[in-house]
Amino acid sequence: MTEALFLADLNHPQVGGEFTLGGDEGRHAAAVRRVRPGETIMVADGAGTAIKGEVTASDKTSVTLRIDEVLQAERPPVRYVAAQALAKGDRAELAVEMLTELGVDRIIPWQASRSVVRWTPDREERQLGRWRSTAREATKQSRRLRVPIVAAPVSTRELALLARDVACTLILHEGAADPISHLDLPTEGDVLLVIGPEGGLTGEEIAALEEAGGRQVLVSDAVLRTSTAGVVALAQLQALQRRVSKAK
16 A cells, blocks of 8 residues: 655654654644554655655654655656646646646646636635645645645736746647657756647737747647646656657
């Protein structure tokens, strides 16, 4: 059975030491997950470091474990950034969850022209909190050591500026001629995935992103929902990247 993963700040952990998991995560571990002495758990800082060890004590609000291992997640040479268009219902949060499980590095909420949902200033903090909470929970579920950064929302103009500063920008579009597999992918740097809303991208948005260096790509022979398009694209990119790495 895979060990449960919790998130907490770690201060230079050392093998042989002890760590007490308190706060909300400690209460969740002790009262909800009912972690007891003798079980093995993991605690990660969300930035690539984790500890693993046997629980030696627990009460109603915390658990203490012996640090048997200190784990480090290597920082990959290629980082994936998803510009996810705002979507109605739970579509966008579902996308955040699945992108996190696959190992996306950064998620940027995008206020696309055809997004039905609008994040007004009074709603932005609450909505960002939901996306960030979803990313944290998905990180724990998938046993990843890094929580993806969920950035502040951007406009199309701001997204186009970002596209100029990354190694590669891929515009997911059902009308594109070239599949991802036909691309020459970078071996390092940031790859930006632009994921449109349910209503699709406008011609103006495509033009602005292409002017900034973006390229339209096809990820399926069908029209995918905004909640799945980015996930399908990221899975293909990761598979192609592994193939390129093995060929070297």
